[in-house]
Amino acid sequence: MSAKLIHGYEVVIGFETHTQLATHSKIFSRASTAFGAEPNTQACAVDLALPGTLPVMNREAVACAIKLGLALGSHIAPRSIFARKNYFYPDLPKGYQISQFEIPVVQGGEVSFFLGDEKKTVRLVRAHLEEDAGKSLHEEFHGMSGIDLNRAGTPLLEIVTEPDIRSTEEAVAYAKELHKIVTWIGICDGNMQEGSFRCDANVSVRKPGQPLGTRREIKNLNSFKFMQQAIDYEIRWQIEELEDGRAIEQATVLFNPDTGETRAMRTKEDAADYRYFPDPDLPPLVIAPEWVEATRAQMTELPRTMAARFVQDYGLPEYDATTLTQSKAMASYFEAAAQASGQAKLASNWIMGEVSRRLNSEEIGIEDAKVDSAKLATLIQRISDGTISNNAARQVFDALWSGEASEVDAVIEAKGLKQMNDSGALEKIIDEVIAANPDNVAQFKAGKDKAFNALVGQAMKASKGKANPAQVNELLRKRLEG
Numbered sequence: 001m002s003a004k005l006i007h008g009y010e011v012v013i014g015f016e017t018h019t020q021l022a023t024h025s026k027i028f029s030r031a032s033t034a035f036g037a038e039p040n041t042q043a044c045a046v047d048l049a050l051p052g053t054l055p056v057m058n059r060e061a062v063a064c065a066i067k068l069g070l071a072l073g074s075h076i077a078p079r080s081i082f083a084r085k086n087y088f089y090p091d092l093p094k095g096y097q098i099s100q101f102e103i104p105v106v107q108g109g110e111v112s113f114f115l116g117d118e119k120k121t122v123r124l125v126r127a128h129l130e131e132d133a134g135k136s137l138h139e140e141f142h143g144m145s146g147i148d149l150n151r152a153g154t155p156l157l158e159i160v161t162e163p164d165i166r167s168t169e170e171a172v173a174y175a176k177e178l179h180k181i182v183t184w185i186g187i188c189d190g191n192m193q194e195g196s197f198r199c200d201a202n203v204s205v206r207k208p209g210q211p212l213g214t215r216r217e218i219k220n221l222n223s224f225k226f227m228q229q230a231i232d233y234e235i236r237w238q239i240e241e242l243e244d245g246r247a248i249e250q251a252t253v254l255f256n257p258d259t260g261e262t263r264a265m266r267t268k269e270d271a272a273d274y275r276y277f278p279d280p281d282l283p284p285l286v287i288a289p290e291w292v293e294a295t296r297a298q299m300t301e302l303p304r305t306m307a308a309r310f311v312q313d314y315g316l317p318e319y320d321a322t323t324l325t326q327s328k329a330m331a332s333y334f335e336a337a338a339q340a341s342g343q344a345k346l347a348s349n350w351i352m353g354e355v356s357r358r359l360n361s362e363e364i365g366i367e368d369a370k371v372d373s374a375k376l377a378t379l380i381q382r383i384s385d386g387t388i389s390n391n392a393a394r395q396v397f398d399a400l401w402s403g404e405a406s407e408v409d410a411v412i413e414a415k416g417l418k419q420m421n422d423s424g425a426l427e428k429i430i431d432e433v434i435a436a437n438p439d440n441v442a443q444f445k446a447g448k449d450k451a452f453n454a455l456v457g458q459a460m461k462a463s464k465g466k467a468n469p470a471q472v473n474e475l476l477r478k479r480l481e482g
Contacts, residue, residue, distance in 0.1 A: 004167050009205040009239050012212055013165035013231065015122075017178060019157045019188045020132070020196040021064045027131050027155035028055030028098065035194050039137070039148035047153040049094040054281050061155040062285065064187040065105045065129055066295045068157060071185050071302055072124060074109030076292055082129075082282040086275045091134035091147050099158075101276040104128035105285060106157070112304065113177035114322050115170055122174050123162040129285075130156050151195075157187070163202070163212065168231045172224050175199050184303055184328055192222045199227060203234045205242070213238070214248040218255055218262055230255035234262050306331055314344035323352055329366045333373045340377030343384050350376060354397055370401045378408040386468050392417035419468045426459075426467055430476050433458045444480055452477070 004011075026033055029046035046053045069076040083101040106127035113120055134149040159178065165171050179197055183190040190197050199221045204213035218234060221227040233255070238248055253262040301309075303325040310321035310331075324334045334351050338344040355376070359366060371379075379396055382388045388396065396411045398404075405411045412418055433455055434441055440458075443451035459472045 005208065006205075006235060007239055007243075008207065009242075010208050011166055011168075011235055012163045012204045012206060012215075013167075013171050014163040014202040014215075015159075015161045015165065015171070015174060015178075016200040016202070016217075017159045017175070018132070018198045018200075019068075019159060019182050021061050021155040021157060022186060022188055023058055023060045023064070023155055025058060026153035027058045027061050027129065029153055031153060033154050035191075037150055039146065039150060041150065043134075043149035043152055047093065047149060055098060055279075057282065057285065058155060061129060062105070062287065063295065064155075065127065065157055066287065066292055067185050067187050067299065068127055068159070068182065069106040069109065070292070070296055070299055071181055072106070072109035072111065072127075074124065074127070075107040076287060077103060077105050077107055078287055078289070079103070080105040080128075080285045080287075082279045082285070083276045084279050085130075087273075089133065090145070091136050091149070091152070093134070093149060093152060097131060097133060098279055098282070099130035100128035105287070111161075111174060111177050111181070113173050114319060115173050117319055119318075120170055120173065122164045122170075125160045125162055127157050127159040130158055132156050163204075168228055168235070171201060171231055172228050175227060176224060180303060180326055185300060192224075195222060198222050201227065201231055201234075203231055203238070204248070205235060205238045214250050216248065216250065216262075216264075217252045219252055219265070221255065226255060226257050229257070229260055230262055233260060237262065300328075303331075310334075310344075314338055314348075316344060316348055320345075320348045320352065324348060327366065333366050333369070336373035337377045337380065340374060341380040341384070343380050346380050346384060347376065350380065354394065358401055370403065371397060375400055375408055382408060382412065386419055386471070388412055388417050389419055389469065392419070416466075419466055426463070426471060426475055427479075429459055429462045429467070430472070430479055433462060433476075434479060441480065452480070455480075 020033075021027075023033060025031060026047065029044050031044040031047055032042045034042065046055060066076055068074070080100060080103045082098055084096040085099045085101070086096045088095055104126040108126070109124040111122050111124065132151050132154040134147055134152040137146040137148055161174070165174060179190050179192075182188040182197070188196055192198070201218045201221060202215045203218060204215040206213040216234060216238070218230050221230055234253070241248060249264075250267065251264045252266050254265050255262050307318070307321040307325045310316045310324060311318055314321075316324070325331045330351070334347060337347040337351065341347055355366075355369060355371070359369065379393055379400075382396075383390060383393050392412070392415075395415060395417060396408055399411045399415070400406070400408070405414065437455060437458060440451040440454050444455065455476055456469070456472055459476060460467055460469065463472075
């Protein structure tokens with residue numbers, strides 16, 4: 001994999017992403033996973049690790065793992081086991097976390113995405129099921145800390161990559177693609193502010209050709225903006241440390257968005273520090289092939305499959321198809337506009353251009369677009385049949401988006417935007433332009449193309465911009481060459 005060097009150093013990044021599964025109850029108990037409840041009101045005896053309680057596996061969490069494995073082209077282990085990951089922290093009631101270690105449920109796979117026009121692929125090591133810990137609260141207690149165990153036992157899939165990522169831009173693009181996939185297949189709501197999708201970035205730097213450097217893990221990155229800032233800072237910090245002759249110590253670090261800096265939280269543990277061993281309270285997780293195949297048959301069309309279909313069925317470039325399948329809503333909007341207008345590429349251009357610009361400027365999703373797919377399709381039809389020009393179409397779009405009008409044809413009539421397509425009227429204008437501009441006519445006949453463009457401009461001006469430019473070009477060239 002090619003790498004961009006920063007001050008002579010190669011960046012190496014791996015990701016661990018904690019994806020909260022969209023189940024109604026927790027992974028080993030019936031307690032609710034709903035967000036926003038009063039502290040400790042959704043933690044049952046199992047979550048609190050009271051004596052005599054036993055975990056019971058949530059079938060729906062396993063179903064989510066199967067869907068992820070199918071979406072990522074992974075191997076779904078027919079038999080996997082749960083382990084106890086031992087560490088001591090106030091928000092971990094049992095003193096260990098139930099996770100998977102040696103045999104995870106999802107193994108291998110990959111995530112592909114575009115960085116500009118270049119296609120990138122990140123290999124996955126695994127995705128394993130585990131329970132979330134509780135949450136320590138420090139701000140509300142006047143110098144004291146509190147523990148909220150509502151989140152304890154919430155089902156997670158931890159998705160781990162190979163160290164394949166070579167820049168901050170790749171890291172953010174990978175995270176966005178994974179976020180798209182898990183929300184697309186419905187296993188996670190993707191709400192980063194609520195902690196449903198949290199990324200840990202393992203960052204190291206090295207001179208090209210050297211062994212991997214010592215990594216530092218940036219924990220709990222819950223926005224793509226902070227992710228970029230944190231990784232950029234960490235890269236700069238590590239390079240400065242090495243250039244000053246200091247060694248990098250393996251550590252877990254946190255990012256402070258107020259200062260834009262990372263700071264070490266604790267020395268990074270290795271697997272041996274967690275003293276993993278199989279959980280005696282949980283039998284092996286056995287997934288029958290029939291369950292996998294039944295899930296496969298019910299899976300929604302995946303983004304990469306839909307993008308390939310858009311290329312095949314609509315003749316779109318791969319870049320367009322990938323961009324339009326960033327979300328189910330965007331893909332549905334495009335397909336409706338393309339089918340209704342019969343102009344797929346023009347629909348793609350408008351959605352990736354004018355529609356996306358409006359969505360981004362107003363920070364809304366395609367679901368809240370103020371011009372629906374049916375109106376966009378009508379607008380595209382009026383462009384393709386020559387009723388209006390591209391410039392006039394933008395005026396119509398502005399009127400629809402602002403709420404000034406609700407129908408395409410009504411805006412065209414009210415604003416007088418209909419193109420002049422009458423050949424007789426256009427020929428008269430062209431004859432007048434030719435007669436009034438003998439110098440440009442002579443220059444064109446002498447082989448100067450700029451003179452032709454000047455004549456076209458004069459004809460458009462004479463028609464007050466209402467002439468069909470393609471028709472003007474055709475008629476003018478025929479007159480001059482005849």
